[in-house]
Amino acid sequence: xxxxxxxxxxxxxxxxxxxxxxxxxxxxxxxxxxxxxxxxxxxxxxxxxxxxxxxxxxxxxxxxxxxxxxxxxxxxxxxxxxxxxxxxxxxxxxxxxxxxxxxxxxxxxxxxxxxxxxxxxxxxxxxxxxxxxxxxxxxxxxxxxxxxxxxxxxxxxxxxxxxxxxxxxxxxxxxxxxxxxxxxxxxxxxxxxxxxxxxxxxxxxxxxxxxxxxxxxxxxxxxxxx
Amino acid sequence: xxxxxxxxxxxxxxxxxxxxxxxxxxxxxxxxxxxxxxxxxxxxxxxxxxxxxxxxxxxxxxxxxxxxxxxxxxxxxxxxxxxxxxxxxxxxxxxxxxxxxxxxxxxxxxxxxxxxxxxxxxxxxxxxxxxxxxxxxxxxxxxxxxxxxxxxxxxxxxxxxxxxxxxxxxxxxxxxxxxxxxxxxxxxxxxxxxxxxx
Numbered sequence: 198x199x200x201x202x203x204x205x206x207x208x209x210x211x212x213x214x215x216x217x218x219x220x221x222x223x224x225x226x227x228x229x230x231x232x233x234x235x236x237x238x239x240x241x242x243x244x245x246x247x248x249x250x251x252x253x254x255x256x257x258x259x260x261x262x263x264x265x266x267x268x269x270x271x272x273x274x275x276x277x278x279x280x281x282x283x284x285x286x287x288x289x290x291x292x293x294x295x296x297x298x299x300x301x302x303x304x305x306x307x308x309x310x311x312x313x314x315x316x317x318x319x320x321x322x323x324x325x326x327x328x329x330x331x332x333x334x335x336x337x338x339x340x341x342x343x344x345x346x347x348x349x350x351x352x353x354x355x356x357x358x359x360x361x362x363x364x365x366x367x368x369x370x371x372x373x374x375x376x377x378x379x380x381x382x383x384x385x386x387x388x389x390x391x392x393x394x395x396x397x398x399x400x401x402x403x404x405x406x407x408x409x410x411x412x413x414x415x416x417x418x419x420x421x422x423x
Numbered sequence: 424x425x426x427x428x429x430x431x432x433x434x435x436x437x438x439x440x441x442x443x444x445x446x447x448x449x450x451x452x453x454x455x456x457x458x459x460x461x462x463x464x465x466x467x468x469x470x471x472x473x474x475x476x477x478x479x480x481x482x483x484x485x486x487x488x489x490x491x492x493x494x495x496x497x498x499x500x501x502x503x504x505x506x507x508x509x510x511x512x513x514x515x516x517x518x519x520x521x522x523x524x525x526x527x528x529x530x531x532x533x534x535x536x537x538x539x540x541x542x543x544x545x546x547x548x549x550x551x552x553x554x555x556x557x558x559x560x561x562x563x564x565x566x567x568x569x570x571x572x573x574x575x576x577x578x579x580x581x582x583x584x585x586x587x588x589x590x591x592x593x594x595x596x597x598x599x600x601x602x603x604x605x606x607x608x609x610x611x612x613x614x615x616x617x618x619x620x621x
Binding site for chain 2: 232233234235238315318336339340342360365367368369370372378381383399400405406407
């Protein structure tokens with residue numbers, strides 16, 4: 198596959214669409230097909246067709262299929278986590294509002310994943326189907342989460358809290374991912390669906406206080422203090 | 424393709440059925456529904472494709488028998504087991520040990536959009552009322568109110584059971600005990616213990 202296509206063979210649509218628009222169309226098509234067919238099953242040909250552009254243009258924008266996967270699936274998460282950690286780090290090193298910190302993470306991450314509905318499935322089917330070129334050993338997500346760990350790590354130290362930071366961090370991330378992925382499983386069509394805000398509040402409440410917060414929910418298992 | 428001596432041996436219909444179901448489940452989990460061909464599944468099972476069709480009729484039916492029905496059975500078994508046990512370990516095990524099944528199911532549901540000419544697959548997936556199964560499964564956790572915390576609890580367990588390989592580095596995978604302990608703790612009082620560090 199060449200990276201260049203003679204001008205005259207390009208579909209006319211490419212002249213009319215801006216580069217950003219083409220890129221967005223390709224990223225959306227990629228997430229959709231990676232989710233539906235897995236990394237191995239989704240061909241660059243199909244992705245380009247789904248986006249309504251030529252395959253040559255896909256390669257001109259992204260170089261390789263692996264790089265397209267990174268841009269479409271990993272980058273949105275990467276950008277969100279990096280921004281979150283940066284914003285947190287820019288604040289003074291005193292006790293932050295714990296609820297605000299957890300809320301900002303859960304709310305932002307959940308919103309991102311719902312917006313990019315195919316992202317989580319694309320991530321897990323890729324792993325089930327085939328290792329991705331250039332992703333050896335640790336998944337890109339696990340490297341990101343090491344970065345994210347700085348937040349609970351320092352907050353725990355500041356407050357004298359005691360918890361398993363690596364597992365707790367991933368528990369929150371996994372919970373939000375599953376909540377977005379299983380949206381249709383959890384909230385069957387035709388049934389009343391809680392608002393997004395309500396779902397986020399439930400997740401934040403669970404992380405901060407567990408079930409005990411919600412009232413008499415775990416008989417015999419209430420927490421001792423409060 | 425040469426047929427192995429093992430495949431030529433006369434097998435009971437039950438045995439053939441099992442071989443096909445096993446091969447199908449592996450294929451659907453590894454390549455998704457659309458990219459698993461009945462020819463490859465038959466080959467992996469060591470039987471002819473004609474025999475596959477004689478047993479199951481269609482690929483969608485095979486998917487239902489290999490993936491949808493076992494998922495339903497698992498949830499049923501989990502519910503029965505979970506009722507006597509107010510901890511989430513059983514649900515974690517259920518999902519972690521059947522990760523392929525869960526991923527195959529999710530991928531097929533995503534592919535369904537892509538396969539509008541496959542009403543049979545759509546029917547099989549429609550018959551699976553996952554939301555109801557989840558709700559039932561989690562009612563098994565003693566006294567947990569449905570519906571509010573149920574999706575969150577399920578998501579928490581599901582996240583660590585199904586995404587573990589993505590979330591943890593290869594050399595840092597926690598033990599099952601650690602995961603179940605942390606989830607259980609979180610369900611009871613949240614992630615941050617109120618106890619100060621020693």
